[in-house]
Amino acid sequence: MRPSGRLHLGNYFGALQNWVALQDEFECVYGVADVHALTTEVGEAARSIAPNTREMVLDWLAAGVDPDRSLLYVQSQAPEVLTLHTLLSMSTPLGWLMRVPTFKERVRQMNETEENVSYGLVGYPVLQTADIIFAKAEWVPVGVDQAPHVELSREIVRRFNNLYGDTFPEPQVRLTESPSITGTDGANKMSKSLDNHIELAMSEEETRERVRTMVTDPQRARRADPGRPWVCNVYAFHALFNPGRREEIYRLCTTAGIGCVDDKAILADGVNDYFRAFRERRREFETAPRLVDETLAAGADRARAIARETLREVYDRIGLAPIP
Ligand code: AMP
Numbered sequence: 001m002r003p004s005g006r007l008h009l010g011n012y013f014g015a016l017q018n019w020v021a022l023q024d025e026f027e028c029v030y031g032v033a034d035v036h037a038l039t040t041e042v043g044e045a046a047r048s049i050a051p052n053t054r055e056m057v058l059d060w061l062a063a064g065v066d067p068d069r070s071l072l073y074v075q076s077q078a079p080e081v082l083t084l085h086t087l088l089s090m091s092t093p094l095g096w097l098m099r100v101p102t103f104k105e106r107v108r109q110m111n112e113t114e115e116n117v118s119y120g121l122v123g124y125p126v127l128q129t130a131d132i133i134f135a136k137a138e139w140v141p142v143g144v145d146q147a148p149h150v151e152l153s154r155e156i157v158r159r160f161n162n163l164y165g166d167t168f169p170e171p172q173v174r175l176t177e178s179p180s181i182t183g184t185d186g187a188n189k190m191s192k193s194l195d196n197h198i199e200l201a202m203s204e205e206e207t208r209e210r211v212r213t214m215v216t217d218p219q220r221a222r223r224a225d226p227g228r229p230w231v232c233n234v235y236a237f238h239a240l241f242n243p244g245r246r247e248e249i250y251r252l253c254t255t256a257g258i259g260c261v262d263d264k265a266i267l268a269d270g271v272n273d274y275f276r277a278f279r280e281r282r283r284e285f286e287t288a289p290r291l292v293d294e295t296l297a298a299g300a301d302r303a304r305a306i307a308r309e310t311l312r313e314v315y316d317r318i319g320l321a322p323i324p
Contacts, residue, residue, distance in 0.1 A: 002033045005052040007059040008197035009271075010181035010190035013240065014143060018176045020064040022141055028070040029135050029303075032056065032296075035075045035082065036128070039121045040110075057292050059200055062282035067295045073303035074296055075131065080307035085130035087314060089123055091163055092156050097122050100152060129153040133168045134307040140171050143178030164317040186215035186233035201282055204272045211268040216260040227253040227260065234260070234267050241270030 007016060022028055034049050041049055053074060065072065075081060097103060098114065103124070107117055120127075132140055132153055140150045154170045161167055180189055183196025190197050198210045214237075217228045229235035229250050238246050249266065252258040258266075285291050312323055 001031075001056065002037045003049055003053040003056050004192060005048075005055045006199045006201050007056060008190055008192060008199050009240075010183075010197065011059075012063070012200055013181050014178045015176070016060065016063050016065075018141060018178075019060070023064075023066060023069050026139065029137060030060065030065060030070055030072050031131050032072075032074040033128075033131070035120075036124060039118060039124060053296075054292050055201075057296065058282055058285050061285055061291070061295070062278050063200070067299065071135070071299055071302055071306075072295060073299040075127075077296065077300035078134075078303040078307055080304050080311050081130050081134045082127075083311060084134050084307065084314065085123070085127045087318070088130055088156055088160065089126045091159055092126050094122070096152060096155065097125060100125060101148065125149050125152045126156065129156045132171050133157060134303070134310050136169055136310065137171055138169050139174040141174045141176050143176055145178075147173050147175070164314075167313060167317055182233055182236065184210060184214045184233075198271065200275055200278060204268075207271050207275075208265075208268040211264045211271065212261075214264060214267075216263070220260060223259040223261075224256050226256045227263075229253045232263075234263055237267055238270065241267060241274050 001011070001015065004011075019028065019030060032053050034053055037049050037052075038046060057072065060072065061067070103122065106121060107114055110117065128149060129152070132150075140146075140153075142150060150171060150173045154172075157168045157170050161170075182188070183190040183194055184198065185194070185196040188194050188196060198207060202210065211234075214234050216234050217232045219225070220227045232253070235246075235249065235253065238249055242249065245266070249258070249263065253263060308323070315321070315323055
């Protein structure tokens with residue numbers, strides 16, 4: 001994940017919840033893609049990357065990502081991974097990278113020409129490949145939108161293996177359900193940049209405030225009007241936070257037994273109940289001043305040791321002078 005600071009409900013149900021569950025089945029590697037963040041956060045904006053890393057990792061830990069079972073590392077703290085990226089970039093055709101649909105989209109979003117964007121933005125998938133293969137990962141748990149990137153990683157690996165001999169397994173997509181969570185505006189994907197998000201670490205009052213702004217059935221003008229839960233974003237959220245009360249809420253809404261204000265109060269309580277234990281843990285972790293630093297320092301040591309072994313093998317395959 002790119003270090004985006006405190007995570008929101010979309011990040012949780014789209015990714016983090018699954019990260020926690022996968023630990024029971026696999027040895028997992030979770031990375032903070034802070035070098036990737038430099039493709040957009042340049043100059044003064046880059047100063048936000050380190051504090052955002054800390055906030056995000058606090059959310060990971062509070063959600064149950066367990067550093068005793070999984071490897072947590074920050075990209076920039078594992079320079080061996082960046083070296084692997086450089087070596088992979090030598091055997092990756094530029095045309096493959098320029099054809100990636102998300103590259104073209106990013107260039108458009110930035111209002112730039114392909115000639116003007118940074119070299120690092122073009123190479124984004126190569127760095128992502130280094131992140132995946134330094135530990136010889138077999139599975140990459142992503143949403144379906146990320147599948148083309150993993151496909152490109154497979155091609156980068158295949159080419160390397162063809163040139164220098166079998167070194168890396170071809171990583172495979174392990175599709176997550178990644179439900180797309182809609183924002184409080186009821187129209188767009190939940191996203192920090194649209195300010196339509198609810199952060200996991202918000203206080204109960206902030207959560208209630210955010211839920212109060214949620215868009216409901218636009219045709220329900222008065223409290224006495226019956227609502228249409230099937231078009232209501234608040235109702236959709238009850239599936240996550242009040243699954244046992246959906247029928248009751250449906251009935252009360254369609255008979256005007258409750259109004260939207262009441263409905264939102266029920267949802268806010270549901271969100272607050274759901275994240276109460278998470279928030280308590282997070283507060284404890286926030287006040288343990290060295291926890292994140294120590295977790296990431298230990299993770300960096302482990303990631304570097306693994307990547308160093310991989311690099312030794314890669315140097316040997318290519319025929320570079322051995323690392324002393
Ligand atoms: P981002 O910082 O946007 O790259 O998000 C980090 C992770 O959260 C990615 O795996 C995204 O797919 C996931 N994610 C972000 N926003 C949403 C959303 N609104 N619904 C579901 N998943 C999301």
